[in-house]
Structure formats: structure tokens, C-alpha cells
Amino acid sequence: FSHAYGSALHCLCYMGCPTSILIQALNELSDEVLLKTGGRTGKLPLHLACQGSDNAMQPIAASVDNIRVLLGRSPYAASIHARNATEPLPIQIYLRSFNPKLDGVRLLLDAHPLGSILAFDVACLNVAAYISPSSPWSRADQPTENDIHTLIANEELKEINREEYWKILEFMILQRERIYTNGSSAKSAVKQAIPASLSLYRYHLLPKFLQRNVNRLLEQNMLGNSPIHAICRYSNRKPRPLSIDYHSLAVLREILTAEPKVASVANREGRLPLYTAIQSGYMWGLEMELLSNAATTALRTRDMQTRLYPFMEAAIVEHECCLDSVFSLLRKDVTAAKGLAKVFNKRKRKAGVMK
Numbered sequence: 001f002s003h004a005y006g007s008a009l010h011c012l013c014y015m016g017c018p019t020s021i022l023i024q025a026l027n028e029l030s031d032e033v034l035l036k037t038g039g040r041t042g043k044l045p046l047h048l049a050c051q052g053s054d055n056a057m058q059p060i061a062a063s064v065d066n067i068r069v070l071l072g073r074s075p076y077a078a079s080i081h082a083r084n085a086t087e088p089l090p091i092q093i094y095l096r097s098f099n100p101k102l103d104g105v106r107l108l109l110d111a112h113p114l115g116s117i118l119a120f121d122v123a124c125l126n127v128a129a130y131i132s133p134s135s136p137w138s139r140a141d142q143p144t145e146n147d148i149h150t151l152i153a154n155e156e157l158k159e160i161n162r163e164e165y166w167k168i169l170e171f172m173i174l175q176r177e178r179i180y181t182n183g184s185s186a187k188s189a190v191k192q193a194i195p196a197s198l199s200l201y202r203y204h205l206l207p208k209f210l211q212r213n214v215n216r217l218l219e220q221n222m223l224g225n226s227p228i229h230a231i232c233r234y235s236n237r238k239p240r241p242l243s244i245d246y247h248s249l250a251v252l253r254e255i256l257t258a259e260p261k262v263a264s265v266a267n268r269e270g271r272l273p274l275y276t277a278i279q280s281g282y283m284w285g286l287e288m289e290l291l292s293n294a295a296t297t298a299l300r301t302r303d304m305q306t307r308l309y310p311f312m313e314a315a316i317v318e319h320e321c322c323l324d325s326v327f328s329l330l331r332k333d334v335t336a337a338k339g340l341a342k343v344f345n346k347r348k349r350k351a352g353v354m355k
Contacts, residue, residue, distance in 0.1 A: 224268020
């Protein structure tokens with residue numbers, strides 16, 4: 001047994017011993033033991049404490065108190081990868097355990113905030129499996145063998161608190177926002193992470209999530225951006241899978257259907273979502289058409305930063321100019337050009353008076 005799991009501490013964590021016994025054992029050991037992988041599993045004591053038991057006959061949830069005690073002695077353990085695991089972080093292991101709790105997730109993410117990005121798909125999969133175990137996964141989204149135990153029958157899922165899974169998912173989204181706004185954008189995981197709404201759409205969770213959080217669509221994060229600004233900033237000119245482009249369009253449609261006013265809400269810089277999309281390199285297409293239809297006044301509103309109309313902004317984007325975008329934006333509302341003509345005539349008359 002010890003050969004498989006390591007030291008006595010590893011064995012205690014694996015068996016889910018009472019917290020009092022774990023504390024007594026830790027008092028007799030140095031902190032270095034908490035950062036040593038043990039046995040064939042290549043896991044730390046924290047990994048073993050997070051996994052609980054998924055025995056079909058008698059599943060046992062991981063002890064939140066044991067996780068708290070281990071993190072209290074060594075918070076760094078939350079960021080260490082298990083050696084022989086597909087998803088090696090403690091937060092990933094905990095989310096795949098039987099009946100994880102929000103308190104346990106909160107402890108692990110407080111110690112390792114980046115886990116809210118790295119383990120987000122696991123949280124989505126948990127909720128998706130609970131809501132619809134037979135959901136129509138596409139070939140690209142087909143779960144691996146490690147996901148099978150989450151896609152279990154409805155009879156077993158009755159033992160799991162669905163609301164708790166939703167709370168975990170919503171908490172992880174808030175944690176992701178904190179990472180983006182706390183100056184962590186240099187980290188590769190943050191750079192590569194797609195917006196949370198795209199992941200929610202991939203797992204067929206976005207409509208339900210919007211239903212639960214429709215009031216938050218008009219809120220701004222600490223950077224002053226609404227959720228739709230994050231989607232618009234995710235340019236369709238960057239090299240990425242075509243499925244992401246399709247998802248981006250679908251997410252925009254879902255959000256604008258749930259709350260059309262969000263297209264008319266400017267961020268802290270006074271920039272509307274339509275301008276964010278243009279500046280990010282979106283060419284004229286269904287995404288920009290959806291935004292312009294939801295906020296018709298945006299087409300004849302100058303940007304607070306550049307003082308340009310949308311069709312002008314499209315003509316000077318950092319990428320190559322898309323004439324189709326310029327023409328389509330101008331055709332949607334020609335009053336912007338009419339306003340320019342008035343300004344030109346006014347300046348011309350003023351110049352004549354001066355002469």
C-alpha cells in the first residue's frame with residue numbers, strides 16, 4: 001500500500017482520515033513532506049486528499065477540512081502537478097472527485113488562482129453531465145476516458161447537488177475575471193484562454209447561465225468592460241480554429257437575445273462593443289451585423305477615443321482595410337456621412353467670412 005501511495009502521510013490523505021488524526025500526524029512531520037510526491041502515483045498528499053473515493057458502491061467525498069489543513073501548512077502545493085496524471089493540478093483532481101464543494105474549490109483557488117482557467121473545462125463538464133448526461137457532444141468535444149465517470153446515469157447524479165456545481169462554475173468565472181484584471185496577462189495560460197462564455201457555449205451551458213445571470217450582462221468588471229466587450233475583443237482575424245469563430249457568433253447571438261441593451265453599453269473608456277469589434281479586426285459579417293442591429297445609434301455615434309464614426313474606424317484599423325466593412329457600415333446608416341457634409345459646409349462658410 002505504501003509502495004503505491006508513498007509515506008504514511010500520503011496513505012492517511014488517500015484514506016480520508018479524520019482531520020484530528022491528520023493534524024496530529026502533521027505536527028510530527030516537517031513541511032518538506034507535503035511537497036514530496038509518493039509511490040507510483042506521483043502525487044502529493046494534497047492530490048490524494050482532493051481525490052476522495054469514486055467507488056461506485058460507496059463513494060466518499062474529499063474532506064474540505066483536510067484540504068484546509070494541508071493548504072494551511074503548504075499553500076504552494078496547490079500549484080504543483082502530479083507526475084502521472086492527465087489533469088495533474090489539485091483543483092482539477094478535486095473537481096473530478098465525488099461531490100466537490102464550493103468551499104473546497106475556494107480554498108484551492110485562493111492558493112492557486114490560475115487554476116480557475118486551467119480547470120475551467122472540468123467545471124463545465126461537471127455541470128453539463130449533471131444537466132444532460134446524453135448531451136449531443138460533437139466529435140471534437142467528445143470526452144476522454146478520464147471524463148467518463150462524470151457522464152454517469154441520472155440515478156447516480158441525484159446524489160450530487162446540482163446547485164453546488166453551478167455555484168462552483170460561477171465562482172470560477174469570477175476568479176478568471178480577477179486574474180485578467182490583476183496584471184497577470186503576461187502568463188501564457190491567460191493569453192491562451194478563450195473567454196468563459198465560449199467554453200460555456202461549447203458545453204451547452206450558455207443559455208442556462210445567461211438565464212441565471214442576466215442581470216450581470218450590463219455590469220462592468222474592474223477594467224470597465226462588459227461581457228460582450230470580451231467577445232468583441234476576441235478578433236476573428238487571429239489564427240484560431242474555425243469552430244471558435246462559429247462559437248463566437250453563437251455566443252454573441254445568445255447574449256444579445258438575452259439582453260439587447262448590452263450592445264449599447266460603453267466601457268469605462270467610452271467605447272461601444274461595435275467599436276471594440278472593429279478595432280479588434282472584425283470584418284463585416286454576422287457578428288458586426290448583430291451588433292449594429294442591436295445598437296443602431298452606434299453607427300452614427302463618434303468613438304470617445306478616436307472621435308471617428310464606425311465606417312472611419314474600419315478604414316484605419318491596424319490590419320489591412322476591409323472596404324466591404326467600410327461600405328456596409330456606411331450603408332447601414334448614411335447619416336454619419338451627412339453629418340460630415342454639414343461640418344464641412346460650416347467650415348467652408350466660416351473660411352469665406354474670414355476672407
